[in-house]
Amino acid sequence: xxxxxxxxxxxxxxxxxxxxxxxxxxxxxxxxxxxxxxxxxxxxxxxxxxxxxxxxxxxxxxxxxxxxxxxxxxxxxxxxxxxxxxxxxxxxxxxxxxxxxxxxxxxxxxxxxxxxxxxxxxxxxxxxxxxxxxxxxxxxxxxxxxxxxxxxxxxxxxxxxxxxxxxxxxxxxxxxxxxxxxxxxxxxxxxxxxxxxxxxxxxxxxxxxxxxxxxxxxxxxxxxxxxxxxxxxxxxxxxxxxxxxxxxxxxxxxxxxxxxxxxxxxxxxxxxxxxxxxxxxxxxxxxxxxxxxxxxxxxxxxxxxxxxxxxxxx
Amino acid sequence: xxxxxxxxxxxxxxxxxxxxxxxxxxxxxxxxxxxxxxxxxxxxxxxxxxxxxxxxxxxxxxxxxxxxxxxxxxxxxxxxxxxxxxxxxxxxxxxxxxxxxxxxxxxxxxxxxxxxxxxxxxxxxxxxxxxxxxxxxxxxxxxxxxxxxxxxxxxxxxxxxxxxxxxxxxxxxxxxxxxxxxxxxxxxxxxxxxxxxxxxxxxxxxxxxxxxxxxxxxxxxxxxxxxxxxxxxxxxxxxxxxxxxxxxxxxxxx
Ligand SMILES: Nc1ncnc2c1ncn2[C@@H]1O[C@H](COP(=O)(O)OP(=O)(O)OP(=O)(O)O)[C@@H](O)[C@H]1O
Ligand SMILES: [Mg+2]
Numbered sequence: 001x002x003x004x005x006x007x008x009x010x011x012x013x014x015x016x017x018x019x020x021x022x023x024x025x026x027x028x029x030x031x032x033x034x035x036x037x038x039x040x041x042x043x044x045x046x047x048x049x050x051x052x053x054x055x056x057x058x059x060x061x062x063x064x065x066x067x068x069x070x071x072x073x074x075x076x077x078x079x080x081x082x083x084x085x086x087x088x089x090x091x092x093x094x095x096x097x098x099x100x101x102x103x104x105x106x107x108x109x110x111x112x113x114x115x116x117x118x119x120x121x122x123x124x125x126x127x128x129x130x131x132x133x134x135x136x137x138x139x140x141x142x143x144x145x146x147x148x149x150x151x152x153x154x155x156x157x158x159x160x161x162x163x164x165x166x167x168x169x170x171x172x173x174x175x176x177x178x179x180x181x182x183x184x185x186x187x188x189x190x191x192x193x194x195x196x197x198x199x200x201x202x203x204x205x206x207x208x209x210x211x212x213x214x215x216x217x218x219x220x221x222x223x224x225x226x227x228x229x230x231x232x233x234x235x236x237x238x239x240x241x242x243x244x245x246x247x248x249x250x251x252x253x254x255x256x257x258x259x260x261x262x263x264x265x266x267x268x269x270x271x272x273x274x275x276x277x278x279x280x281x282x283x284x285x286x287x288x289x290x291x292x293x294x295x296x297x298x299x300x301x302x303x304x305x306x307x308x309x310x311x312x313x314x
Numbered sequence: 315x316x317x318x319x320x321x322x323x324x325x326x327x328x329x330x331x332x333x334x335x336x337x338x339x340x341x342x343x344x345x346x347x348x349x350x351x352x353x354x355x356x357x358x359x360x361x362x363x364x365x366x367x368x369x370x371x372x373x374x375x376x377x378x379x380x381x382x383x384x385x386x387x388x389x390x391x392x393x394x395x396x397x398x399x400x401x402x403x404x405x406x407x408x409x410x411x412x413x414x415x416x417x418x419x420x421x422x423x424x425x426x427x428x429x430x431x432x433x434x435x436x437x438x439x440x441x442x443x444x445x446x447x448x449x450x451x452x453x454x455x456x457x458x459x460x461x462x463x464x465x466x467x468x469x470x471x472x473x474x475x476x477x478x479x480x481x482x483x484x485x486x487x488x489x490x491x492x493x494x495x496x497x498x499x500x501x502x503x504x505x506x507x508x509x510x511x512x513x514x515x516x517x518x519x520x521x522x523x524x525x526x527x528x529x530x531x532x533x534x535x536x537x538x539x540x541x542x543x544x545x546x547x548x549x550x551x552x553x554x555x556x557x558x559x560x561x562x563x564x565x566x567x568x
């Protein structure tokens with residue numbers, strides 16, 4: 001059984017469509033990244049999947065329950081960090097955590113223990129007595145994310161959880177998520193930080209204009225849309241400039257330069273072809289090649305290429 | 315713990331304590347300060363053949379009035395939940411909208427009734443000597459509870475309509491004054507000009523006050539006979555409307 005199974009979900013507002021076609025499957029225990037430019041429909045999809053709003057069309061099962069008819073069965077098993085803020089204005093950090101645990105009916109002892117761990121993990125220890133209304137934006141976001149770990153969700157929805165978090169807090173959050181995932185949690189995450197998605201997600205889907213335009217492992221996306229790759233050659237002995245100018249005349253190579261440290265960098269759309277061409281040229285030119293490395297494109301580059309292909313801007 | 319109870323407990327923790335204190339200022343001031351000079355001015359008068367002192371008269375009226383104020387404060391709970399995102403957060407948690415709505419009405423009622431109980435405690439000495447019967451006290455209690463339903467529901471409907479805190483608080487303060495002074499809390503219906511009396515008879519607080527006085531002091535008026543049933547119907551209608559008004563709050567924002 002999948003944690004989430006959506007079939008052609010759509011949501012329209014008046015004449016406009018916020019989401020027009022979202023089908024996806026999220027396996028249990030996986031971290032699923034839901035990527036897309038601003039206004040693509042990520043939040044609207046999350047609001048549908050968390051039962052806040054009813055889809056206009058399409059269906060979905062969440063944790064095996066029908067989304068349209070079984071909201072009350074779904075909600076007790078999910079945790080949700082919405083994109084917008086939510087907080088107990090008049091309470092202190094520790095009181096707010098405790099109240100949230102109480103709402104989830106977590107026994108007092110348990111929620112006190114968990115609160116201690118969370119205050120520590122999310123760097124809120126020194127702010128625990130402060131009123132939530134007096135926290136900085138990032139600290140409030142930390143609390144909002146931390147809070148969701150006080151109950152035992154099977155499936156956690158995170159709508160850009162790390163916006164406004166400093167790098168240390170972001171790392172802590174990632175660590176927390178990974179730890180919970182290793183114990184069976186499923187995560188559905190949106191983020192604009194693609195290095196975050198790349199390291200954390202087992203699978204990602206890209207939504208654009210309300211439709212899913214690509215889905216796969218980060219690796220697959222990079223392979224398909226990574227575009228031009230960089231090949232780096234360390235020349236042990238001989239003139240690296242010779243190699244660079246030879247490579248410039250080769251098919252599928254769009255650029256080649258020699259660095260002052262003797263490294264040659266070659267950009268190609270056909271990494272394996274260029275790889276053999278470099279070896280051949282090295283032999284021809286009598287160069288001794290130290291190493292030839294094909295650099296991985298990153299997910300961010302793949303994402304940008306993919307969106308640009310759709311006619312989106314950047 | 316039951317879901318509604320959990321939400322009510324939370325409300326009690328997060329509610330604005332300042333507002334809560336303020337609701338006691340007027341009744342306690344009237345009771346302990348203003349009622350003395352006023353009683354010197356206003357000779358004991360008779361209502362329906364029963365003599366009553368002004369102090370005793372308003373002591374009971376203020377218990378009912380505090381129910382109203384307290385219950386009206388309840389609406390701010392919904393307002394702040396919406397303002398700070400907790401409304402949505404709770405609704406993606408293990409709570410249905412109807413559970414949430416019911417809890418807000420109960421929280422408001424609880425605030426109103428606890429306030430009334432406190433004022434009753436202070437007001438008790440002033441009623442010393444009144445012959446209270448068990449059916450009378452039960453009728454008074456029923457009136458206060460129904461009043462709590464009406465005003466809780468009313469404040470929730472109001473809170474669901476407003477977007478800006480300033481507008482909500484302004485309306486709230488205006489209503490509080492209007493409902494208090496255009497009611498029989500501070501003066502008997504028989505003593506006011508007919509035009510004003512007609513307005514007072516549109517105010518549910520008048521029913522609650524009259525019924526409480528009838529129950530506690532045996533003070534009757536030509537109106538109490540229909541005030542009870544009307545209050546009950548109003549309570550049912552407002553309760554249903556309050557539930558519906560929370561249900562129709564849109565969750566489609568991003
Ligand atoms: N309640 C609404 N009424 C009208 N249009 C809406 C509503 N909610 C969302 N939209 C529109 O639907 C589209 C998708 O919005 P959504 O918030 O889902 O995007 P998103 O991918 O989460 O964007 P972001 O990265 O900025 O958070 C946008 O064009 C938005 O303007
Ligand atoms: Mg969004």
